[in-house]
Amino acid sequence: MSMLQPRPTLGDASPYTFPKARRLQVGGGTVVAIDVPGQPYAAVRLVQPAGGTSEPLDQMGVAALANEALEDGPEGNSSLAPALEQYGAEWVSRVTWDSFVTGVDAPASRIADATALFAEAVRAPALRDDDVIRRRDQLVERFWLEASMASTVAARAIGGQLFTGRYATPLSGGPANLQQLTPEIVREFHAGSVAAVAGTLVVVGDLSGVDLEKIGRTVFGDAQPTPSRSTTAPEGAPGELPRVLVLDRPGSVQSALVLAHRAPARSEIDLPRANGMSDVLGGMFTSRLNMELRERLGYTYGVGCRFDLRRDSGVFFISTQVEGPTTAHSVTASLEQIERLRNEGVTDGELSAVRESNTVGLPVGYSTARSLASALVEAVVHDLPEDHVDQLRAGFERITAEDLHQAARDYLHPSEFVIIVAGDAKEVAGPLEEIGVGPVTVRDPEALWA
Structure with a gap:
């Protein structure tokens, strides 16, 4: 007689509500x-x-x-x-x-x-x-x-x-x-x-x-109230865009690769659309960049991308480490995936993955005092409403494929990228010039902050 019990049927995930402060x-x-x-x-x-x-x-x-x-x-x-x-x-x-x-x-x-x-x-x-x-x-x-x-x-x-x-x-x-x-x-x-x-x-x-x-x-104690804070967007660095900076590491067999451009401030960005789009491009194991650079081409162990958002500005960047000889092709392959996302949008499977990864795990993600405190700290730093976690959840629950497609057009700007490569300049500078993404400059990394 079989001792196996029938597998329980999974129900719908319970909606999560952030505790009221x-x-x-x-x-x-x-x-x-x-x-x-x-x-x-x-x-x-x-x-x-x-x-x-x-x-x-x-x-x-x-x-x-x-x-x-x-x-x-x-x-x-x-x-x-x-x-x-x-x-x-x-x-x-x-x-x-x-x-x-x-x-x-x-x-x-x-x-x-x-x-x-x-x-x-x-x-x-x-x-x-x-x-x-x-x-x-x-x-x-x-x-x-x-x-x-x-x-x-x-x-x-x-x-x-x-x-x-x-x-x-x-x-x-x-x-x-x-x-x-x-x-x-x-x-x-x-x-x-x-x-x-x-x-x-x-x-x-x-x-x-x-x-x-x-x-x-x-x-x-008797400390004074926190002074009001004004924000002014910082000036951009001079120079032609897009461009390539090679930080020379002679003898390196790998290249650390970053593609970065400016992004809106935290208060100016639609976070569910922006983060959902970023997930599709490089934020999940099944992302476009990971499937291309890791699974198909075998150039890297992994690649990711994300937004770094501040009160007055932000940065969007892609980062990975690849084999030295594959550096230039890794750049062009990444840019191709960005253009595909901007032109073609996302699949139903990608949309579903974005929704689930940003909603189903919330009860676990906010199960500790530390994680709840982190969410409150973020609200204080960026002047967010106390229900900002619930607003994010609701935004991901109602997000559509067109939302993510529009986010790719709104927040991805290939013509504004700065491409930074930390690797052997003798090996990578020539191929990077040949792909014609932008002017290539080689610098000694130790001189950057001298």
């Missing part, structure tokens, strides 16, 4: 909180506008350095992590172009104690000379260590090819700029842009019994 004004700041009953681990994030674009041009990298230096804590000498451990808490921090984010993940039962220590670390860190210099040297060392990877070098060159001003230099500021940052400069930046600014506090977890107003007072 509670907002309260505390002193000069705002607390935005989501209560998740039964979620024992809480995520606390302080969002401030002291990102890369807030830096003076003669102090590029100071936000990243200040963010790193906060980890030395109120007592200095890397004292913060062990102090947080007594509460089972973990420090979290990062800098983007638009934001300075710090926080802790901690058991909800210890959130008050962990947040008090976190607040002291943010508002009154030691920032000792020795600690700041050590952190600065670590950032410089990390920059060059990461630059040993061709893909990192190619990605870091995007800003200088598309923008003038702050975006032309990597977010970390680059080695030459970092070396000019003194402890005094870091302390001045922290005092004016971090300690003095209240910001917005995101709190997510099982908040039963948690006094949010008290936590807000602890974190904000």
Whole structure:
């Protein structure tokens, strides 16, 4: 007798609704909180506008350095992590172009104690000379260590090819700029842009019994309200478009390849259409670029594309690593797939895959306090409505094939591409000139940020 049980019949996926957040004004700041009953681990994030674009041009990298230096804590000498451990808490921090984010993940039962220590670390860190210099040297060392990877070098060159001003230099500021940052400069930046600014506090977890107003007072203290932010689109880099930049890596058997052009700001883009189109082109394993460059041609292990959207502008880019001799053909093959998408649109199968990949997995994608907090942080940084996740879901649910076709025409601009290749110039420069995409320039990658 068979012991096999019949396979259960799958029903339709339940619609996902993002939890409603509670907002309260505390002193000069705002607390935005989501209560998740039964979620024992809480995520606390302080969002401030002291990102890369807030830096003076003669102090590029100071936000990243200040963010790193906060980890030395109120007592200095890397004292913060062990102090947080007594509460089972973990420090979290990062800098983007638009934001300075710090926080802790901690058991909800210890959130008050962990947040008090976190607040002291943010508002009154030691920032000792020795600690700041050590952190600065670590950032410089990390920059060059990461630059040993061709893909990192190619990605870091995007800003200088598309923008003038702050975006032309990597977010970390680059080695030459970092070396000019003194402890005094870091302390001045922290005092004016971090300690003095209240910001917005995101709190997510099982908040039963948690006094949010008290936590807000602890974190904000007497800091002033976050100043209003204006956005102005940055100027573009000079030069003919499209064009090719080869970052010479003699002897390299592979080429890191990036095709990039400017894109609208986060507030100006229809995200379901744009991301759905990007998924079809290079965002899924079954994408056009992956099927062509990996599956049919065998040039790469994988290729992807995405939008990097900021408050004042954006970037769309394709990135992959290919065998050196296939570099030029990889460029033309990628451009051919873009033209096909712009001219022919998407298939019913691609439309279905876009809908499912951006809706069915939402309950899992937002199942943790961290992931819910990340969505709230994004809303704060980009001034999005609290239901922006639900709006995205609804946008993907009603998206059509024509929407994705129009997105390809609206958001893909082959004539504006900058093509960046990190590889052996002796091997790749000639073939890249022969395909006639645009003028080819060869540079030493180590000289880019000297």
